[in-house]
């Protein structure tokens with residue numbers, strides 16, 4: 249039986265890699281839905297090539313243009329943020345690959361979980377914001393959530409060496425990003441260009457900035473907490489600049505199981521699509537004999553305060569993670585637009601977390617309210633500092 253895949257965010261870095269993986273997997277896998285936010289040229293190109301039954305464009309301003317591009321194709325165009333939800337709910341979809349950026353993907357991820365779909369999750373922000381609710385939604389409806397993030401895919405694979413009770417701790421590896429080895433003083437004046445120059449991974453702009461602040465690793469701590477139902481004090485971060493060991497699991501007997509591979513997102517994307525099978529893939533083979541050394545160091549929690557904040561956010565619970573994520577999204581947007589300095593990103597996040605009254609046991613609506621509040625706070629604070 250052919251597996252039908254909906255790729256939410258097909259025009260992004262993960263989405264484009266997913267299409268390469270699907271090309272190589274052959275006729276057992278086909279694309280039933282694709283989505284973009286505004287890059288309708290690329291979406292139309294992908295639609296001509298993959299002939300999905302549905303395409304979704306979440307920015308309604310581009311819907312007309314997309315319909316024009318696709319006028320001669322037999323394809324249904326879904327529009328607006330709800331178009332993404334509709335794509336996730338399509339009855340014939342077997343696997344929903346979520347590769348949208350940010351909390352904007354949250355309603356669609358919930359919809360897929362509610363429909364009991366197999367979810368291949370790259371879009372980590374919904375798990376950060378609402379991990380507990382999302383995991384139980386999938387569990388209660390017979391859905392499966394498989395990680396695409398390379399670190400969580402590695403942990404997922406390593407976990408298969410024992411039971412959850414036999415796990416002593418999870419060790420998340422991190423490349424350290426472009427500013428590894430710098431001090432808090434050094435990063436005061438870094439430029440956008442420097443922040444976007446990741447030494448290992450070629451990714452979308454938002455996650456690349458998140459890697460530079462180490463907010464990405466902070467999110468991954470929270471993501472691991474929910475994906476693997478692991479107390480946060482059993483999750484450690486280890487800097488490993490070569491990005492060959494994608495993460496490790498230490499078991500109670502002292503054995504440490506790791507997953508290694510070339511730093512290539514096609515490996516975890518493919519595993520999330522073919523799980524529980526492994527098939528020949530397109531990723532370059534790892535040649536350890538060509539790599540003379542693998543190095544490790546402790547993270548610098550003074551320069552990269554985001555990591556420390558992640559533990560505090562998980563301990564606070566409730567709406568804290570929604571504020572943590574939304575303040576970051578709003579601040580990164582400002583930084584990418586040239587409105588604020590690099591160091592201001594984490595300062596704004598700390599400001600919002602300090603000002604926020606955490607609501608514990610929050611519903612999805614309350615999480616979304618906290619998200620909207622934090623975005624407004626960041627905007628207001630940035631405008632105030634520009635006027636001052």
Ligand SMILES: NC(=O)c1ccc[n+]([C@@H]2O[C@H](COP(=O)([O-])OP(=O)(O)OC[C@H]3O[C@@H](n4cnc5c(N)ncnc54)[C@H](OP(=O)(O)O)[C@@H]3O)[C@@H](O)[C@H]2O)c1
Pocket residue numbers: 256257258259260261262263283284285286287288306332346347348349350352353370371372373396397398449450451452453454455513
């Ligand atoms: N890139 C990686 O290697 C990597 C690794 C691990 C995890 N991830 C995670 O995977 C997700 C995607 O990352 P990426 O690097 O692929 O991002 P990206 O290259 O920026 O692509 C983002 C995708 O989401 C769409 N999009 C943007 N804003 C949207 C909105 N408001 N509503 C719906 N769709 C929207 C984009 O459409 P347009 O093209 O039209 O703007 C594009 O298809 C992120 O959550 C990231 O943290 C990425």
